[in-house]
Amino acid sequence: MSAEFVFATAQYESGDWDSAPLLPANIIDTIARYTEIPVAPTGVIVPLSDARLFRYPLVYLTGHLPVRFSDAERTNVRAFVDRGGLLFVDDHNHDIDGTFHKTATEEIARTVAPLTELPNDHPLYSAFFKFDGPPTTSHELNGWGDNLVHKHLLAVQRRGRISVLYSNKDYSSEWNYHPDNKRFLSVDNTRFAVNLVVYALTA
Amino acid sequence: MSALDRLRRVRAVLIVGVVLRAVLWGTFVAISIIATVAIADAITPIGLTLRILLRAIAIVGGLAVGFTFLWRDRRVRELDRVALWIEERVPSLAFALVTAVEMSDSTFVVGVRSSDWTTLAWRRGFSRLAAPLAALLAASVVLLALPSGAVARAGRPRPGDSLARTSGTGANRIEPLVAEVRPPVYSGQRRQEIDEPRDVRALVGSVITLRGRGDANGVVATTSADTIRAASDADRWQITLRVSARPVAIRLTDGRHVRIVAVEPIVDAPPQVALTRPVHDTVLRTPSGRLPLAAEATDDYGIASASFEYIVSSGEGETFTFKSGVLGAVRASGKQLQLAATLSLDSLHLKPGDIVHLRAVAHDANDVGGPGLGVSDTRAIRIARAGEYDSVAVDAAAPPDAQQDVISERMLIMLAEALEKQRPRLAHDSVLHESQAIAADQKKLRRAIGDVVFTRLGGVPTGEEHTDDSPERAKTMQDMLARADSATNRSVDPVDFEGGESPVVAVNKPLLEAYNAMWDASTALELGEPDTALPHMRRALAAIQQARQAERLYLRGAPASVVIDIDKVRLKGKDKGASSARRPEMPIDSAASLRAVRLDRAIEVARTNSSAAADSLLLLRIDALADAPTFASALADAAAAVRRGDGAAATNALARARRVLVGSPVARDSLSRWGIIP
Numbered sequence: 001m002s003a004e005f006v007f008a009t010a011q012y013e014s015g016d017w018d019s020a021p022l023l024p025a026n027i028i029d030t031i032a033r034y035t036e037i038p039v040a041p042t043g044v045i046v047p048l049s050d051a052r053l054f055r056y057p058l059v060y061l062t063g064h065l066p067v068r069f070s071d072a073e074r075t076n077v078r079a080f081v082d083r084g085g086l087l088f089v090d091d092h093n094h095d096i097d098g099t100f101h102k103t104a105t106e107e108i109a110r111t112v113a114p115l116t117e118l119p120n121d122h123p124l125y126s127a128f129f130k131f132d133g134p135p136t137t138s139h140e141l142n143g144w145g146d147n148l149v150h151k152h153l154l155a156v157q158r159r160g161r162i163s164v165l166y167s168n169k170d171y172s173s174e175w176n177y178h179p180d181n182k183r184f185l186s187v188d189n190t191r192f193a194v195n196l197v198v199y200a201l202t203a
Numbered sequence: 204m205s206a207l208d209r210l211r212r213v214r215a216v217l218i219v220g221v222v223l224r225a226v227l228w229g230t231f232v233a234i235s236i237i238a239t240v241a242i243a244d245a246i247t248p249i250g251l252t253l254r255i256l257l258r259a260i261a262i263v264g265g266l267a268v269g270f271t272f273l274w275r276d277r278r279v280r281e282l283d284r285v286a287l288w289i290e291e292r293v294p295s296l297a298f299a300l301v302t303a304v305e306m307s308d309s310t311f312v313v314g315v316r317s318s319d320w321t322t323l324a325w326r327r328g329f330s331r332l333a334a335p336l337a338a339l340l341a342a343s344v345v346l347l348a349l350p351s352g353a354v355a356r357a358g359r360p361r362p363g364d365s366l367a368r369t370s371g372t373g374a375n376r377i378e379p380l381v382a383e384v385r386p387p388v389y390s391g392q393r394r395q396e397i398d399e400p401r402d403v404r405a406l407v408g409s410v411i412t413l414r415g416r417g418d419a420n421g422v423v424a425t426t427s428a429d430t431i432r433a434a435s436d437a438d439r440w441q442i443t444l445r446v447s448a449r450p451v452a453i454r455l456t457d458g459r460h461v462r463i464v465a466v467e468p469i470v471d472a473p474p475q476v477a478l479t480r481p482v483h484d485t486v487l488r489t490p491s492g493r494l495p496l497a498a499e500a501t502d503d504y505g506i507a508s509a510s511f512e513y514i515v516s517s518g519e520g521e522t523f524t525f526k527s528g529v530l531g532a533v534r535a536s537g538k539q540l541q542l543a544a545t546l547s548l549d550s551l552h553l554k555p556g557d558i559v560h561l562r563a564v565a566h567d568a569n570d571v572g573g574p575g576l577g578v579s580d581t582r583a584i585r586i587a588r589a590g591e592y593d594s595v596a597v598d599a600a601a602p603p604d605a606q607q608d609v610i611s612e613r614m615l616i617m618l619a620e621a622l623e624k625q626r627p628r629l630a631h632d633s634v635l636h637e638s639q640a641i642a643a644d645q646k647k648l649r650r651a652i653g654d655v656v657f658t659r660l661g662g663v664p665t666g667e668e669h670t671d672d673s674p675e676r677a678k679t680m681q682d683m684l685a686r687a688d689s690a691t692n693r694s695v696d697p698v699d700f701e702g703g704e705s706p707v708v709a710v711n712k713p714l715l716e717a718y719n720a721m722w723d724a725s726t727a728l729e730l731g732e733p734d735t736a737l738p739h740m741r742r743a744l745a746a747i748q749q750a751r752q753a754e755r756l757y758l759r760g761a762p763a764s765v766v767i768d769i770d771k772v773r774l775k776g777k778d779k780g781a782s783s784a785r786r787p788e789m790p791i792d793s794a795a796s797l798r799a800v801r802l803d804r805a806i807e808v809a810r811t812n813s814s815a816a817a818d819s820l821l822l823l824r825i826d827a828l829a830d831a832p833t834f835a836s837a838l839a840d841a842a843a844a845v846r847r848g849d850g851a852a853a854t855n856a857l858a859r860a861r862r863v864l865v866g867s868p869v870a871r872d873s874l875s876r877w878g879i880i881p
Contacts, residue, residue, distance in 0.1 A: 014560070014581055025765035032772040041767045064523045065516050066560045068581035099514055099525040110578075179767065 004038035005031065005197060008056035010087070011047045012073055015065035015100070018045070019092050020172040023060070029179035030190040031197055035128070048073040053080050058200035062090045062172040067104040074111045081112050081156075081163040086200040094139050094170030096148065101168060108156065108164055115154035115166050122155075124162060127199040129191045134167065137174040137189070161203050165196070205309035206300065207282075213324045214285040220328030221276040227335035229269025234342040236261035241349050241357035248368055248379075251398060254360035289320050363396025366416055366439060375460045376417040376440065382464065383412040389568045390471075390504050401846075402821070402839060404467045406504075408571030409446045411466065413455070414439055425454040448572065450828040452821065463818050465825050473575030474502040474565040476509075481561070484583045490553030494546040496531065498563030498579055499539070506535045507574060509542050509565035517557045526551075540565065548584075559584040610644045612721075612744045618644075619733040619740060626733070635731035642728035645740070649721040652747075656711050656718075713750035717743040798827060798834070799864055806857060809845055817846040834863040 007024045011017045024043030031039045046052050046059065049072035053059065059080070061067075069077065081087060089108065093100045105115055118124070120133035134153045141149065154166040175190050182188055240257045243249060249257070278284045286300045296312065303311035346354060352367030365379035382400035386392040387408040397403060405411060415422065415433075419440035422433035426444075428451075433440035444453070446468050453464040480497035496511050510532035517524050531544025542563060551559065562581045566574040610618075618641050626634055720743035727736035801823050809816035824838040841856035 014583065022765065025767055028767045028769075029772055032767060032769045036773075039769060041769055042764065064518075065558065066514050066525075066581070068560065068562065070580055093523065099516065099523075099527070103514070110576075178765065179772075 004040050005058075005201065006040040006056055007031075007043035007197075008046045008053075008059045009043055010053075010059050010061035011045050012061065012063075012067065013049075013070055014068040015063035017061065017063050019063050020176040022178055023062075023172060023176045026175050026177060026179045026182075026190055027060075027193045027197070029182070030188065030193050033188075034191070034194050035198070037197065037201070049076050051076070053077075054083060054085070056085070058086050058088060058197060060088050060090070062092045064092045064100055066099050067107050069107055069111060074107075077111050081158070084161075086162055086196075087112075087164045088167075088196060089164065090167045090170065090172045092170060092172040094137070094168055094173070096150075096168055105154070105166065108166065112164050113156045113158075115156055115164070117152040118155040118157075118162070118165070120152065122162075123203065124165075124195055124199045127195040127202070129195055131192060131195065134169055135189065135192045137169045137171060139170045139173050162199070206303055206312040207307070207309050209320060210282060210286060210289070210300065210304065213289065213320045214279065214282060216321060216324035216328060217279045217285060217288075220324070220331060221273065221279050223328070224331050224335055225269040225272035225276075227332065227339055228272055229265040229267075231265075231335055231339040231342055232268045233261045233265030234339070234346055236264055237354070237357045238342060238346045238349065241346075241353040244356055244368070245349070245353045248365075249356075251360055251362060251364075254357060258358065258360060289323065292323050293319065361396070362398060365398040366414060374458065376415050376422055376457045377455045377460055377462050379415065380455070380462070380464075381414045383414065385410045385412075387571050389570050400464050401842075402465045402467065404469055405446045406469045407446055407448050407471060408569075411444055411446060413442045413453070413464070416440075422455070422457050425456070426451050450825040452825045463821055465821050467825075467828055471567065471569045471571075471573065471575060472503050473573075474500045474506055474509075474567050474577030476500045476563050476565050476577040476579040478561070478563045478579035478582060481582050481584070484585075486585045486587050487548070488587050490548050490551070490555075490557070490586045492548050494548060494584065496542075496544045496546055496561065496563075498542040500542060500563070500565035500577065501539050502565070502567045502575075502577070503538070505538055505568045506540050507566050507568040508532065508534050509540055509563065511542070511544050511546075511561065511563050513546065513562075514560040515551055515553065515557055516560065517554060519556060535565075536568075553586050555586050555588045557586045610648065612648060612717075612740060612747055615641060615645055615648065616737065616740045616744060619728070619737050623733045623737065631731070634733075638728045638731040638733055638736075641733070642725045642736075645721055645725040645728060645736075649718055649725065652714055652718050652721065656714055713746045717746035717750070720746060794830070795864055798823060798831075799861075801826075802857070802860060802864065809853070813845050813848065817842045820845065831863070834860055837863055 007028050009017070009024055028039055028041065028043060031037055044056070046056060048061075049070060053076055077087065089104055091098065091100050091104065095101060108115055125131040125133060133151060136149055148168075150168045153169075155162045156164040171192070175193065182190070236257065240249065240254065240261070244254065283301060283304045286304045290296050290298060290300055299312045303309055352364075356364050356367050363381045363383065365381050368379055380399055382397045382403055384395045384397065384403065384405045386394075386406045390406055392406065400413075403411060413424065414436075416439055419433035419435040422440050422442070424431045424433070424442045424444070429444075431442050431444060433442045442455075446466060448468055448470060450468060451466045453466060455462050455464065476498060477500075478496075478498045480495055498509070498511065500506055500509050511530040512527065513530065514525055514527040530546060531542060533540075533542065542565075546559075546561070548559075551557075553559070560581050560583055563579040565577045567577070569575050619638075622634065622637050622641065629637075720739045724736040724739035724743060727733070727739065801819070805816050805819035805823060808819055820838050820842040824835045824842065827835040827838065837856050837860035841853055841860060844850075844853035844856055
């Protein structure tokens with residue numbers, strides 16, 4: 001495993017895994033901006049069925065289409081979380097009645113365990129920046145998707161540690177912009193990603 | 204009635220006597236053996252198997268004795284023997300009766316009274332029955348005097364009859380012990396009783412009832428989650444618990460007496476579902492027609508229902524819509540199911556770009572922790588967009604299974620380099636052996652290259668060469684190309700290397716160069732000359748790389764590549780905060796390490812207290828059942844061996860457990876298969 005943190009995007013067979021192509025660069029920029037964590041300047045794309053998955057402590061998965069793992073992907077993901085990896089799944093549809101949500105939650109339950117609500121005082125929300133819960137996104141505030149503001153993230157926890165983190169908040173849309181455009185924001189909306197990375201590396 | 208008729212009546216009376224006597228003696232022998240077994244069992248408990256055997260011996264012994272008596276008196280059926288028997292007892296007949304029998308003429312004994320003969324026969328019969336009747340009576344008295352439980356254990360031995368034993372009563376109420384296992388109704392399995400249970404395997408949801416003799420007061424079962432006090436049932440106690448999904452060690456205590464019963468749950472696995480049609484993902488040019496669907500489902504206890512599910516996703520970018528449905532739903536019973544249905548693509552009103560995701564699902568009949576859901580892999584049927592080429596959509600197929608054992612050229616080069624490096628230290632035979640092994644892999648890879656060329660030209664994948672010894676094999680690049688082209692009839696002049704303009708040449712030239720180089724390399728490797736082979740192998744690798752570079756396709760288009768200048772973002776030299784202190788994760792094998800320590804302790808305890816060591820091994824087994832079944836199996840054998848004092852078997856089982864836990868030592872007497880491990 002490399003000494004520096006590498007942001008990994010999961011590639012899976014059933015859906016549009018590359019629906020947020022600018023997000024990795026944006027998160028890498030954020031990590032570099034706020035922390036001294038050694039970080040690779042580019043992210044990687046790692047197939048879920050590939051043993052390279054085990055090189056990365058945090059793997060990001062998103063998409064709009066149905067999530068149906070193949071046997072090889074399911075076996076690998078199970079081994080990945082067994083070994084302490086954190087899989088961050090974000091619904092790019094921000095819709096709890098959507099197909100991504102239904103199929104992804106079913107697949108996570110089948111592969112790892114059923115998702116439960118993550119309390120808003122979980123250490124994830126204070127791993128670096130202090131949050132009172134998952135930060136809202138412009139997409140849910142604008143009433144897109146399911147027209148809901150989700151108060152909690154969902155998670156599978158093992159021995160008090162998050163193995164799978166699931167979001168309906170559409171961070172994939174919220175964070176999918178070129179990092180140079182951060183200068184137009186009064187408050188950096190990607191700061192929660194720092195908590196994710198720090199939590200994945202330290203918890 | 205003639206004399207002969209009267210004689211036949213006497214014979215019938217004698218036969219009845221003989222049969223009754225045989226039956227009485229046989230019954231006496233059988234009852235005697237059972238009574239003896241019952242008495243012995245009351246003194247020292249006899250195992251179930253031996254009791255079943257002894258009961259069989261009692262039955263066979265009784266029959267043998269009875270048949271012996273019948274065989275000895277078999278002559279009673281012969282009329283002349285009966286006549287002689289009467290002549291012995293009535294001398295006044297002066298052989299007239301025997302003569303009458305021989306001549307079949309009753310007139311020889313006219314005037315003789317026959318009633319005396321019948322009386323003689325009855326008297327004889329009763330006198331011969333007295334002894335067996337007395338013996339049988341005595342045996343029956345003994346049998347009746349014994350406790351009914353003891354007689355039942357000897358006469359009708361069955362699993363779970365330990366509680367009927369008369370011996371062993373005392374302060375220890377958890378000895379003897381019987382476990383009754385009642386599986387859940389949906390499984391269709393039968394109730395089971397186990398004597399002296401130590402390791403019970405039962406389906407999740409089963410009800411286990413532990414029973415013992417005596418009052419319930421003070422008998423307690425403790426598990427990691429609960430403490431259960433025994434309930435009274437007549438002169439016995441019983442404890443009932445339900446089998447959960449986790450292995451449990453039940454600690455039964457009665458005062459100072461303790462025993463452990465391990466309960467290993469059998470988890471009802473969800474159905475296994477395979478979608479057999481459609482076989483692959485595919486792209487359709489037009490969204491019409493009917494798509495046949497087929498699936499197979501199997502389950503360990505029974506399938507309750509099954510169906511096909513589909514999701515249609517439409518749209519692109521950020522805008523997607525979905526619709527879903529169910530097809531061919533069936534209620535089922537049995538462990539296997541063939542599912543079939545037809546999907547009408549017209550009814551889905553598909554548009555270009557739409558994707559139909561298909562899968563089969565099956566539920567089992569588990570009404571305890573289920574129902575278990577089994578799903579097949581998903582197949583995607585995509586409707587091509589206008590202007591989209593089919594070839595782009597289908598080229599990304601995974602390599603066929605047959606090629607997965609082929610080692611890459613890069614790895615072969617590493618092997619050859621490692622062999623060349625170690626060559627001065629190895630004997631010639633070793634070098635030759637290893638070199639030929641690499642040559643074999645090189646040949647496999649060369650064949651794969653040949654198949655790729657043929658497949659791309661539309662020919663049969665194995666058309667290039669079936670065996671190395673084939674006289675028609677391709678020996679040169681031109682030969683290979685000519686054979687490939689003749690198989691497909693693609694071009695007029697396939698071997699057009701001069702101008703390099705033939706499309707066949709243009710597409711396949713790098714691969715054909717690789718093919719030729721591999722041929723030279725494998726020839727050198729066959730001779731044990733890796734140094735000669737290496738330049739050819741490197742040439743082959745370069746050609747393969749060239750082919751890959753030339754034909755790389757980006758099905759989704761090249762993704763945007765944004766490289767972050769970390770130093771620039773960090774305004775190098777400025778302190779922008781630090782991450783939290785990192786705590787090391789527990790080692791991956793921490794559980795194995797802990798188990799190794801526990802195993803060592805159990806072995807240490809075995810030196811002084813084998814029973815405690817067996818219990819420790821049993822508890823360790825319960826802990827390991829969920830994630831290390833092989834280790835748990837070895838521990839079960841070890842615990843059993845330790846308990847029965849079999850040191851050799853225990854050592855073997857413990858060694859097996861340790862090998863599973865920490866791995867076997869590795870010994871190498873030649874170059875590693877991979878050649879790069881020092």
